[in-house]
Amino acid sequence: xxxxxxxxxxxxxxxxxxxxxSASLIFLHGSGDSGQGLRMWIKQVLNQDLAFQxxxxxxxxxxxxxxxxxxxGISNVWFDRFKISNDCPEHLxxxxxxCQVLTGLIDEEVKSxxxxxxxxxxxxxxxxxxxxxxxxxxxxxxxxxxxxxxFLNKASAVYQTLQKSDGVLPELFxxxxxxxxxxxxxxxxxTNSMLKFLGVNTKFYSFPNLYHELxxxxxxxxxxxxxxxxxxxxxxxxx
Numbered sequence: 540x541x542x543x544x545x546x547x548x549x550x551x552x553x554x555x556x557x558x559x560x561s562a563s564l565i566f567l568h569g570s571g572d573s574g575q576g577l578r579m580w581i582k583q584v585l586n587q588d589l590a591f592q593x594x595x596x597x598x599x600x601x602x603x604x605x606x607x608x609x610x611x612g613i614s615n616v617w618f619d620r621f622k623i624s625n626d627c628p629e630h631l632x633x634x635x636x637x638c639q640v641l642t643g644l645i646d647e648e649v650k651s652x653x654x655x656x657x658x659x660x661x662x663x664x665x666x667x668x669x670x671x672x673x674x675x676x677x678x679x680x681x682x683x684x685x686x687x688x689x690f691l692n693k694a695s696a697v698y699q700t701l702q703k704s705d706g707v708l709p710e711l712f713x714x715x716x717x718x719x720x721x722x723x724x725x726x727x728x729x730t731n732s733m734l735k736f737l738g739v740n741t742k743f744y745s746f747p748n749l750y751h752e753l754x755x756x757x758x759x760x761x762x763x764x765x766x767x768x769x770x771x772x773x774x775x776x777x778x
Contacts (some may be wrong), residue, residue, distance in 0.1 A: 541762060542771055549576075549602070549640060550574065551644075552573075552578050552598040552600075553595065553596065556590075556595050558592040559593060560594075560653070560683075561771070561772045562593055562653060562657040563657065563658045564595070564596050564765065565641070565660045565661075565670075566597065566598050566661060566666070567617060567641075567660070567667070567669050568601070568666050569614075569665050570614060571614045573600040573601075573615055574599050575598065577663065577666075578752060581650070581758060584646070584754065585758055587757065589762065589768075593769075594626045594765065595648075595775040601617045601637075603615055604619065606619060607619050607620060608620055608623050609632075616663075617637050617665055617666065617669040618636075618669065619633045620665075625691070625693055625729070625730075629692050630694070631696055634672050634696075638672055638677050641673050642677060642678070655682075656680060656681070657682060659685065660673055660674050660681060660684055661686055661687070662685075662686065662687070663688060663689070664721075665715075667685070667686030667688070667689025668689050670686060671684060671697050671734075672696070672697055674709050675701060675739070676696060676700045679704065679706055679709060682709065682768045683711070684712070685713070685761060685762075685764065686713050686727075687714050687719075687753065688715055688719055688722050688726075689730070689749055690722055690726035690727050691730045693729075697734075701734070708739045709739075711734055711740070711742065712742050712761065712764045713730075713741060713742065713744070714743075714744045714757045714761070716749025716752065716754070717745045717746065717747050717748065718748050719750055719751045720751065726763035727743070734751070744757070747770055757760075
């Protein structure tokens with residue numbers, strides 16, 4: 540694999556568990572942000588870090604690349620889009636390249652002793668879309684997927700993969716603000732309905748008057764879900 544495809548080249552911000560590390564969570568930022576920026580935004584909304592006794596939180600930063608919705612301007616984005624719409628083709632070349640890079644991040648956790656069914660992936664906006672491609676097309680044995688203010692395009696490769704899948708799929712936790720003017724609430728709803736139709740166990744929470752942003756009640760709900768998917772293990776349970 541070329542150096543550009545190596546997860547070791549991804550800058551990242553890590554919140555270590557307070558106790559014994561037995562699970563990991565990869566949280567992907569939205570377009571133009573950074574891992575550190577997302578961590579600080581969450582800290583501002585919650586008045587504290589998103590942190591656990593046993594779960595390591597990894598906030599990677601997307602590499603800089605030209606981004607078509609910015610007329611080719613350079614931005615920290617996980618992949619390119621032809622436009623911000625749910626009714627256009629996906630830029631699969633850039634999505635697939637980043638799936639390879641992020642697979643390296645998952646592999647690092649597995650090499651450190653964390654089983655894949657003890658790893659969650661998710662993100663905000665574009666980060667949530669990236670997480671769905673990563674999990675449902677490449678890593679169906681992960682513990683779950685969470686997406687905040689995100690969507691998939693109508694003819695997404697994720698749907699095409701799931702049409703051919705007959706195994707158990709990672710559960711999806713999804714939140715969306717009803718007042719979102721960038722990624723419409725209906726796009727999130729359609730994504731959730733399609734994934735449910737294709738066999739994914741989904742949860743969808745609408746937040747009235749929430750724009751394209753994070754809220755405290757949303758993050759508290761996410762935190763509870765994380766603990767249901769990644770409960771603390773009894774000492775020596777997987778020795």
